[in-house]
Amino acid sequence: MTPAATFQDATARSAGWLSRAESWLDARGKGAWIAAMVLGFIFFWPIGLALLAYMIWSKRMFSKSCSTRSPMARHAYGAMKTSGNSAFDAYKADTLKRLEEEQEQFEAFLERLRDAKDKAEFDQFMDDRAKRTSATEGDDA
Numbered sequence: 001m002t003p004a005a006t007f008q009d010a011t012a013r014s015a016g017w018l019s020r021a022e023s024w025l026d027a028r029g030k031g032a033w034i035a036a037m038v039l040g041f042i043f044f045w046p047i048g049l050a051l052l053a054y055m056i057w058s059k060r061m062f063s064k065s066c067s068t069r070s071p072m073a074r075h076a077y078g079a080m081k082t083s084g085n086s087a088f089d090a091y092k093a094d095t096l097k098r099l100e101e102e103q104e105q106f107e108a109f110l111e112r113l114r115d116a117k118d119k120a121e122f123d124q125f126m127d128d129r130a131k132r133t134s135a136t137e138g139d140d141a
Contacts, residue, residue, distance in 0.1 A: 025032045033055055041048030082089050 025036060033051070037048050037051040037055065039048075040051050083092075
């Protein structure tokens, strides 16, 4: 076996181990990542530092959930099961539809609010810039 093949084989084995560890931590959520990082700092600080850098680089620190299936998706799956009572299932479907519409309306409201705030900040910046420009032109004259 050539040294290059040996290196590739070792790399594939370590990549498999690392991807399994990553999947295992993702399945347990952000708390597991933080616990692994803290333990890394306790036992050998470069490992903790490497985990912290990886968590920041991969955006695991700032995402809502580490797992590919969010808790909301798991909850939605449970909400789609039938209870066996058709009246209750119809009520549940109507309520879920109403809640989804309210959520969409609220998200649209938040977007309009952010846009209005951005516009107000930009208008303030332009006003301040115009005042500075007129003040410097007044000083030059």
